[in-house]
Amino acid sequence: MRPITRSLQELQEDPVRLDALAWNRRGALKGAALAAMGTALGAAIPFGRHMPAGLLPAALAQGAGAPPVLRMDGKAPLLILGERPLVAETPENLLDEPVTSAANFFIRMNGQLPDPVADADGWVLTIDGEVNTPLRLTVGELRSRFPNVTMQLQMECGGNGRSQFSPATRGNQWGNGAISNAAWTGVRLKDVLAAAGLKPSARFTGHFGADPHLSGATDRDAISRGMRIEKAMDEDTLLCFAMNGAPIPNVHGAPLRMVVPGWPGSLSQKWLKRITLLAQPHTGAGMGGTSYRTPVRPIIPGSNDNGASFADMESMPVRSILSSHANGTRLPAGSRAMALRGAAWAGDDTVRTQHVSVDFGATWQEMTLAAPANRHAWQRWQGNVALPSDGYFEIWYRATDSKGRMQPHAAPNWNPQGYGANAIGRIAVLVG
Known part of the structure; x- marks a missing residue:
């Protein structure tokens, strides 16, 4: 396979090319693609063997163009998705x-x-x-x-x-x-x-x-x-x-x-x-x-x-966020653990469990989940995960509600205005 010579930004702008470089027609990772993708990401991928077929790494899936940042008195630097009306x-x-x-x-x-x-x-x-x-x-x-x-x-x-x-x-x-x-x-x-x-x-x-x-x-x-x-x-x-x-x-x-x-x-x-x-x-x-x-x-x-x-739409579907770390977090070489925090909620229902994976969903670890402050409040969660080495990792996180409904791997029930998407969340982490 020809080596990847494009920059990370160029790959972000052309995820189709990255996908073609990495996956064969059967959806399996090409022999040299894991190393090539690691080069694009700037690190080895310790759990690369568990990457689902066709998955675009979270570090590249965000795209090259970041939204503009809001500058408004009394407001944090939110990400502007629309200016008229303001969103x-x-x-x-x-x-x-x-x-x-x-x-x-x-x-x-x-x-x-x-x-x-x-x-x-x-x-x-x-x-x-x-x-x-x-x-x-x-x-x-x-x-x-x-x-x-x-x-x-x-x-x-x-x-x-x-x-x-x-x-x-x-x-x-x-x-x-x-x-x-x-x-x-x-x-x-x-x-x-x-x-x-x-x-x-x-x-x-x-x-x-x-x-x-x-x-x-x-x-x-x-x-x-x-x-x-x-x-x-x-x-x-x-x-x-x-x-x-x-x-x-x-x-x-x-x-x-x-x-x-x-x-x-x-x-x-x-x-x-x-x-x-x-x-x-x-x-x-x-x-x-x-x-x-x-x-x-x-x-x-x-x-x-x-x-x-x-x-x-009435009661919103189960969802969770990871708030302790941003996508693209870099940790010093030798870091072998992360203390994670976040929140989960489920519309009119409550959240039963919160899980996290560091190996592309091959295994999941249950987090500690707090009760809501009152009905209809979100629930905070926390826990520690181990990292076996330096390299590129993804933290995946999913919640399960009180009726046993879990966040899916992909947004369900496609509709023209895009309501109800609650797929598993994930962020990229680079150690070293």
Whole structure:
């Protein structure tokens, strides 16, 4: 085999050539390819014999072009996935806090950023539709009239993991960083709905925010989603006016936002101004078709589908992150162990176990998994792994939920807008 003479950057830009150099037609590693790939990676691959057929190493799979970095007061250097609207992902290694700080909280805008509100307590929320007593309540009245609660709650974009799909789908190409676990303070939505008096016909909600449409049109909502009444009446679905003990930052929905933990983050309406109760599913922007909906039966990847037979995304799938080390971590020569940390979550369910592999999935080691701080909070995990030598390693990590569902090796259930991808995570580590 001809030796690899291209640089690492060139190989990143042409992964097809790297794949052809390394694998034969039967999907087995070519005789000299392991050494050649090691040259491309800058180190030997001690567990190379376990590499699955056709696998592109994590060190090369990221591509050569890194996303631009966000520069915003009060925010960490998030990765910008889109500028109009603003979308920014939190690198996994910035999610090493048990409670996600405002600085490290990912950003997902759908429209323009509203101007900050001078009188937060005077902000008005309307409850109408299929209720006996429509309400108009200020944030100040919400605070004083209903019991205040503070909970750690996971919030995850429905498109988290979208970049795992092949062929690529529409939408922001998230890695695993569209997740947060802040401490939210507010009132239970169920208490407010009880005060309005639900009619028997109130089976769904519709939510409206104050963020202007991206086009500037005043007769269009940037996003307006809704959910089944059962989730609205969940104990953990909150109307929030504080985040981590402080006022919610404007970019995250001040002065009032809904938090619907465990379900797609698009339901957690920011700059919340109205909730309407409906007899039929809401038809606002971001509802129906392929919006936040996935196939009930598999469709051909890459095919067009109008989503007529799809179902709304509800509880998010099991997923985990590794937060103690970044992809591309370099350790000194002679390092023989790594202390790993991360988090795992499973929508409305809990996580049963967390496992890690350092030999491309040939063997797995169970980590120590903590209980959630409260229902719908993520679970932190930690543990030590041994490295037998210097060289190139990949840390693979996967979670299994309380119903026995495990993160798959590849993103499941391909759909046009790339929802629900929760494949096993992996990072590259170079020792020496």
